[in-house]
Amino acid sequence: MMPLIEASHLAKEYGTVKALEDISxxxxxxxxxAIIGPSGSGKSTLLRLLGLIEPPSSGKxxxxxxxxxxxxxxxxxxxxxxxxxxxxxxxxxxxxxxxxVAYPLKVRKKPQSEIERRVKKSLDAVKLSGFEKRNALxxxxxxAQRVSLAQALVYDPKLLLLDEPTVNLDPRNATIIENTVSxxxxxxxxxxxxxxxxxxxVQFLASEGAILxxxxxxxxxxxxxxxxxxxTFLSIFGVIGNVFEGESEVGPDGLATIDIGAFRKIEAxxxxxxxxxxxxxxxxxxxxxxxxxxxxxxxxxxxxVEISQxxxxxxxxxxxxxxxxxxxxxxSFDEMKLELGSLVFLxxxxxxxxxx
Amino acid sequence: xxxxxxxILIVSVVxxxxxxxxxxxxxxxxxxxxxxTTTSLYDSGLxxxxxxRFLETSxxxxxxxxxxxxxxxxxAKRGDVDIVLVHSRTLEEEFIASGYGVHRVGVMYNxxxxxxxxxxxxxxxxxxxxxxxxSKIRETGRLRRxxxxxxADRSGTHLKELEIWxxxxxxxxxxxxxxxxxxxxGMGVALRMANEKQAYILTDRGTWISxxxxxxxxxILVEGDQVLLNPYAAIPVNPEKHYHRNFKAAVxxxxxxxxxxxxxxxxxxxxxxxxxxxxxxxxxxxxxxLGFPDQAKEVSWYDMQPFQFRQAAVPVAAALCSRTAHSxxxxxxxxxxxxxx
Amino acid sequence: MNPIVxxxxxxxxxxxxxxxxxxxxxxxxxxxxxxxxxVGAATGIPFGAFIALRSFMGKRVLLSVLNTLTGxxxxxxxxLVYLVLSSSGPLGPLQLLYTPxxxxxxxxxxxxxxxxxxxxxxxxxxxxxxxxxxxxxxADGSQLTLTMLREARTGVLTAMVLAFGAAISExxxxxxxxxxxRWFTRTLTTAILLETELGRFGIALALGIILLTLSFVINVAxxxxxxxxxxx
Numbered sequence: 001m002m003p004l005i006e007a008s009h010l011a012k013e014y015g016t017v018k019a020l021e022d023i024s025x026x027x028x029x030x031x032x033x034a035i036i037g038p039s040g041s042g043k044s045t046l047l048r049l050l051g052l053i054e055p056p057s058s059g060k061x062x063x064x065x066x067x068x069x070x071x072x073x074x075x076x077x078x079x080x081x082x083x084x085x086x087x088x089x090x091x092x093x094x095x096x097x098x099x100x101v102a103y104p105l106k107v108r109k110k111p112q113s114e115i116e117r118r119v120k121k122s123l124d125a126v127k128l129s130g131f132e133k134r135n136a137l138x139x140x141x142x143x144a145q146r147v148s149l150a151q152a153l154v155y156d157p158k159l160l161l162l163d164e165p166t167v168n169l170d171p172r173n174a175t176i177i178e179n180t181v182s183x184x185x186x187x188x189x190x191x192x193x194x195x196x197x198x199x200x201x202v203q204f205l206a207s208e209g210a211i212l213x214x215x216x217x218x219x220x221x222x223x224x225x226x227x228x229x230x231x232t233f234l235s236i237f238g239v240i241g242n243v244f245e246g247e248s249e250v251g252p253d254g255l256a257t258i259d260i261g262a263f264r265k266i267e268a269x270x271x272x273x274x275x276x277x278x279x280x281x282x283x284x285x286x287x288x289x290x291x292x293x294x295x296x297x298x299x300x301x302x303x304x305v306e307i308s309q310x311x312x313x314x315x316x317x318x319x320x321x322x323x324x325x326x327x328x329x330x331x332s333f334d335e336m337k338l339e340l341g342s343l344v345f346l347x348x349x350x351x352x353x354x355x356x
Numbered sequence: 357x358x359x360x361x362x363x364i365l366i367v368s369v370v371x372x373x374x375x376x377x378x379x380x381x382x383x384x385x386x387x388x389x390x391x392x393t394t395t396s397l398y399d400s401g402l403x404x405x406x407x408x409r410f411l412e413t414s415x416x417x418x419x420x421x422x423x424x425x426x427x428x429x430x431x432a433k434r435g436d437v438d439i440v441l442v443h444s445r446t447l448e449e450e451f452i453a454s455g456y457g458v459h460r461v462g463v464m465y466n467x468x469x470x471x472x473x474x475x476x477x478x479x480x481x482x483x484x485x486x487x488x489x490x491s492k493i494r495e496t497g498r499l500r501r502x503x504x505x506x507x508a509d510r511s512g513t514h515l516k517e518l519e520i521w522x523x524x525x526x527x528x529x530x531x532x533x534x535x536x537x538x539x540x541x542g543m544g545v546a547l548r549m550a551n552e553k554q555a556y557i558l559t560d561r562g563t564w565i566s567x568x569x570x571x572x573x574x575x576i577l578v579e580g581d582q583v584l585l586n587p588y589a590a591i592p593v594n595p596e597k598h599y600h601r602n603f604k605a606a607v608x609x610x611x612x613x614x615x616x617x618x619x620x621x622x623x624x625x626x627x628x629x630x631x632x633x634x635x636x637x638x639x640x641x642x643x644x645x646l647g648f649p650d651q652a653k654e655v656s657w658y659d660m661q662p663f664q665f666r667q668a669a670v671p672v673a674a675a676l677c678s679r680t681a682h683s684x685x686x687x688x689x690x691x692x693x694x695x696x697x
Numbered sequence: 698m699n700p701i702v703x704x705x706x707x708x709x710x711x712x713x714x715x716x717x718x719x720x721x722x723x724x725x726x727x728x729x730x731x732x733x734x735x736v737g738a739a740t741g742i743p744f745g746a747f748i749a750l751r752s753f754m755g756k757r758v759l760l761s762v763l764n765t766l767t768g769x770x771x772x773x774x775x776x777l778v779y780l781v782l783s784s785s786g787p788l789g790p791l792q793l794l795y796t797p798x799x800x801x802x803x804x805x806x807x808x809x810x811x812x813x814x815x816x817x818x819x820x821x822x823x824x825x826x827x828x829x830x831x832x833x834x835x836a837d838g839s840q841l842t843l844t845m846l847r848e849a850r851t852g853v854l855t856a857m858v859l860a861f862g863a864a865i866s867e868x869x870x871x872x873x874x875x876x877x878x879r880w881f882t883r884t885l886t887t888a889i890l891l892e893t894e895l896g897r898f899g900i901a902l903a904l905g906i907i908l909l910t911l912s913f914v915i916n917v918a919x920x921x922x923x924x925x926x927x928x929x
Contacts, residue, residue: 053832077837085833091826094848103844104834109359151834371739378732382797382881390795390878399895404879421795421876435784436794544894570896598784600792 002065004029004191005050005159010059012045019045020215023059027193027208029158032185034202034223035195037212038241038281043195044088046212047161050193052080064158081108084152085161088168090144092136097128100136101150108155122154125180142173149177153184160184162194166201171269171351178205199279199354200270242280242324248273248355255297255350262321267297268353276355282315282327284352288345289336296347300324304342309333318344384417389438389605392421392428394512395542397441397588400562400632402625409621410612416605424542426510432456432591435598439606443512443588445647446519456598457591459657462648463613464622464633465587466561468516470578471547471571473554477501480556486581490520493556494528497535503555504528507546508538512586517558520583547571560586562632587636587646590614611658614638704902711903718880723907726884729797729871730864733804737812738857744809745816745856746846750828760817766810771803772869778803779873795876800884803870808860815859819852820845854923858916865912885911 003026010023020042027033035043048054050061052068060069063079071079093100101122105115123129126146131139136147145165152160162181166174182205184190196202202209202223209226211219219226246260248268256268258278266278286292291299302320309315314333318324324346338344397403398420407418423431425442432440433456441463442448451457470489472480478496480489496502506528507514521528528536537555539546543563550557551571564576578584590610595603612618619635626632636642643651711719748759780786782794782802793799823845831844846853868886875882877891885908892901 048829051833053829077835080832081835083833087826087830089826091824091830093827093844103831107834107836107840155835374732378728378797381728390876395894419795419876419878419881421878431783435789542894544896548896567896600784600790 001028003027003062004031004064005193006062007046007050008060008062010046010049010056010061012042012049012054013057018215020049020056023212023217025210025217025220027159027191029191030185030189031191031208032182032206033191033193034206034209035193035212036197036202036209037195038197038283040214041212042215043212044163045215047085047163047193047195051083051085051161052076053085081155082158083161084155084157084159086145086148086152086163086165088164090141090148092139092144092147094137095135096132097123097134097136097139097147098132100147101154104151104155118154119150122150125153125183126150127176142169145169145173146176149180153180156188157190159191159193162192162196164195164197166198167196181205197281197354241282242278242285244278244322246276246278248276256355258353258355260322264300264321266300266353267350268355269351270353270355272355279354280324280348280352281354282325284348285324285326286347287316287318287326287328287332287336287338288347289338289343291345292347294347295349297350298346298348298353300346302344302346304338304340304344307338307340318346320346386411386415386417387602387605388417388419389602389609390419390421390436391439391441391609392423392431392437393441394425394428394443395422396511396513396560396563397443398422399544399566401627402562402622402633405625406613406618406621410609413612414605414608416608418609424509424511425515429457432593435593435601437593438601438603439590439592439609441588441590443586444515445587445589446515447512448589448591451591456594458594459607459610459654460589460591460648460650461610461614461637461654461658462587462643462646462651463590463610463637464619464635465585465642465646466633467579468513468558468584468586469561469564469576470556470584471550471559471564471574472556472577473502473573474575475554476577478556481577483578484580486520486578486583487524489578491524494526494535497533500535503535503537503550503553505537505539505546505550505553505555505557506530507543508540509542511543513543513558513560516584516586520558523583547574550574562627565627565630565632585646587643587648588633589648607658607661611661614655614658701902703899704906707899708903708906711900712907719904719907721880722883722885722888722904723911725797725882726865726886726908727911729800729884730804730861732801733808733864734812734857734861736801737805737808737860741809741812741856742816742846742853745813746820746842746849748813749817749820750842750845760814763810763814763817767814769807769810770869771807771863771867772873774807775803775870775873778806778870782874794874795878795882797875797882799874800871800882803874804864804867807867807870808864811860811863812856815856816846816849816853819849819855822852823848851923854919858919858923861915861919862912865915866908 006026008024010020011018012020023046035046037043049056052061056069060067062068066075068076068079093103098119101119102115105118120129123131126149128143128146128150131143136144139147149165160181166177169177178201181192185192194201194206206223208221209223210217244260246258248256248258250256250271250273254269254271256271257265258268258276259265260278268278286296300320302318302324304316305319305323306317307314309330312330313327314330315325315327316338318326326346393403403418403420411417421437425444425447428440428442429447429451431437432451433454440457448460452460470480470486472478478492480492483489493502493504497504506517530536530538537549537553539549543559544567546557547559547563547567548570551573554573590613592603592606592610593601595601614637619637622633622635623631636646637655640652748756778799779794782788782791782799784794793802827848828841828845831841836844866886868890871884872887872890875884875887877883877887885904889901889904892904
């Protein structure tokens with residue numbers, strides 16, 4: 001079967017900065033492809049290239065077998081119109097929700113009756129019926145993101161590209177989006193490429209995936225394979241993240257408490273029981289010199305045991321019973337006057353705890 | 357694509373329509389000439405009185421620009437107007453000598469008067485000698501007991517005032533003589549300034565008559581001197597220098613001004629009970645005295661021009677483009693132009 | 698009588714009595730400034746949008762020049778246009794001097810930089826991400842420009858309000874190129890100038906009040922458009 005979209009040795013440079021290097025992958029219709037990687041690994045850049053809204057510095061992209069990168073403007077436009085995109089932050093037009101969702105259809109010069117029908121269907125799918133007349137800029141973050149998704153779906157794209165679509169959302173909105181996308185992929189065979197660092201999403205939604213690090217593709221394959229070989233997968237994560245084995249118990253409210261040893265328990269939103277592996281990104285951990293009153297469910301006290309600097313960032317290991325890897329900017333480090341042996345507090349949300 | 361094209365087409369048509377409507381609205385169905393004249397003549401209202409009569413007889417519309425004598429002649433040299441009606445002999449003669457003005461002819465005259473504070477510190481009241489009055493004003497001015505306001509705008513009035521100073525061998529300037537105020541403005545403004553400062557000022561009688569109700573501190577002090585006589589000349593623009601101007605219509609206008617009917621109308625023009633202008637086109641002796649030695653020759657040249665015409669309306673299509681159409685259609689024909697100055 | 702009260706009373710009577718000269722003056726003011734703003738918008742808005750959305754050599758210089766031109770004194774514009782339209786000038790043969798058309802041209806020269814530079818700045822301040830978003834939703838080149846313009850619409854409308862205000866209240870340019878000819882090129886501002894010189898302050902004030910009222914009404918109308926555009 002011919003892949004729907006195929007990238008071949010894609011590279012993208014911004015001046016002297018190499019954002020992407022030698023990326024090759026293929027996605028078929030019906031696939032749900034996850035792109036996994038830490039911030040700055042180039043996920044967003046890759047999606048912009050695949051969405052044909054930015055040209056690569058080198059390499060090519062084939063869409064339905066045809067060369068999209070070197071094609072005519074008309075051809076690129078045609079392909080672009082078969083692809084839907086949802087960015088991390090919703091960017092909506094200063095007008096009503098209805099007009100926002102109708103925009104892609106108006107741009108394609110569809111007749112008014114068809115526009116009405118499709119807009120209604122799209123808003124229903126993201127559970128925003130009744131929001132038609134509200135001004136899009138007055139919506140909450142979650143509602144805006146759902147409108148964004150509705151915009152991308154209203155013209156039945158063959159391929160849907162999502163760039164960390166739920167990262168700033170509350171669980172309810174995140175769930176609606178995940179369900180809508182999943183349904184689309186399963187019922188209509190729409191191919192989906194989603195960049196994320198949320199392991200739950202990868203595990204429950206994706207069928208294929210690739211790992212991106214510093215602009216390069218380091219692993220690729222079916223999700224089950226990737227998860228089944230924890231060494232390749234987790235070791236990469238381990239170098240750049242915090243990985244612990246633990247025992248999980250789920251409470252009546254759905255929150256899990258996981259014992260990771262040394263009498264430390266952390267709370268997670270994922271409802272898995274029993275033996276689990278826990279991953280927490282250093283970027284999700286807030287370091288403070290005093291205890292914070294915050295919405296973060298997890299707060300651990302510990303001592304700085306290792307400091308290493310690279311450029312503008314400082315990485316530290318903090319021993320709270322188990323050793324956590326944390327990171328902050330040079331400036332924050334200087335302002336807080338931290339050094340080996342400093343007493344600090346680590347805080348992170350339950351939703352930042354990835355459980356596999 | 358079709359819809360976009362259609363909307364562009366509609367917008368263009370609407371815009372074009374708007375332009376046509378605008379052109380038509382500012383369209384003049386008859387020949388138009390522009391007359392540049394002095395502010396004092398314009399403010400007197402004489403032209404608003406004469407122009408409608410002229411329109412009736414000849415179907416030519418006169419559009420009047422009110423600038424000073426100096427500026428009027430400057431823009432005439434540039435070819436922006438068809439004819440000037442001014443009152444400054446030196447400037448007029450220079451205009452003719454430059455070749456841009458032709459067939460200068462005297463039309464009417466009035467007089468200047470010296471106005472001053474009712475208290476009259478320089479004691480010039482009742483004098484019939486303008487030069488003497490000026491020198492007395494200057495004396496008391498230097499003693500800080502009086503002021504003099506000058507137009508200082510190269511208008512006919514200003515130039516006449518300078519003439520009088522020059523005949524005394526003087527050339528006052530406000531930078532060194534504090535009693536001499538250079539207003540740099542029109543007659544009305546200058547008069548009001550004189551009123552505020554209780555100063556002396558030279559003005560034409562016509563403007564005085566119009567404004568005297570506003571000028572409670574001032575009254576007429578000196579009048580009747582020969583040198584204060586103020587003749588007005590009409591000078592069309594030379595068609596050989598500016599071929600696009602409507603020389604023919606300008607000539608017809610002058611013919612009207614110096615005709616018996618025109619001269620009568622000028623003499624009959626009154627403000628309240630007072631007559632503002634005295635016709636002199638056919639009084640060749642008076643004209644010679646007032647600085648028009650060639651009056652007889654010029655008047656007969658005008659009389660010789662063979663038309664009292666009613667020009668046909670200009671075709672709409674032509675006039676919708678611009679005034680150029682008017683001029684090209686009407687300018688050159690039928691005038692026996694002999695290049696005489 | 699207090700000249701201000703006198704002016705108010707006269708203004709009222711002038712309008713009620715349908716004095717044809719006053720109506721012709723008002724109409725000319727509206728038509729000349731209106732035409733200048735409309736043409737200025739038709740040319741300045743696409744120009745400003747183009748500058749904002751493309752990058753090209755000399756873009757910054759062009760923007761600085763435009764910004765400087767917005768500060769051109771109207772009387773200087775009048776002088777320059779006069780020299781160009783004068784019979785001795787380059788466009789002399791068109792015989793446009795001392796006509797309403799010349800006044801529109803002079804005001805257009807004044808208005809164009811205002812519209813173009815305000816449009817350019819409001820389009821630039823539209824979120825850059827919007828461009829990528831519109832592209833991803835399938836907009837082609839011209840649709841993209843239109844969308845960015847529509848998002849910048851409050852700024853664009855502001856440009857037009859500013860431009861009209863500047864045009865209808867200036868006197869230098871229309872005086873020099875129009876000549877204040879009775880019934881033909883006399884606008885509210887030039888008429889006020891004349892009446893003031895003649896010392897007829899009552900009439901001058903009356904005309905001034907009419908001008909202010911007109912300005913106010915049009916401003917209110919355009920501002921309402923701005924606000925309704927904000928919440929479509």
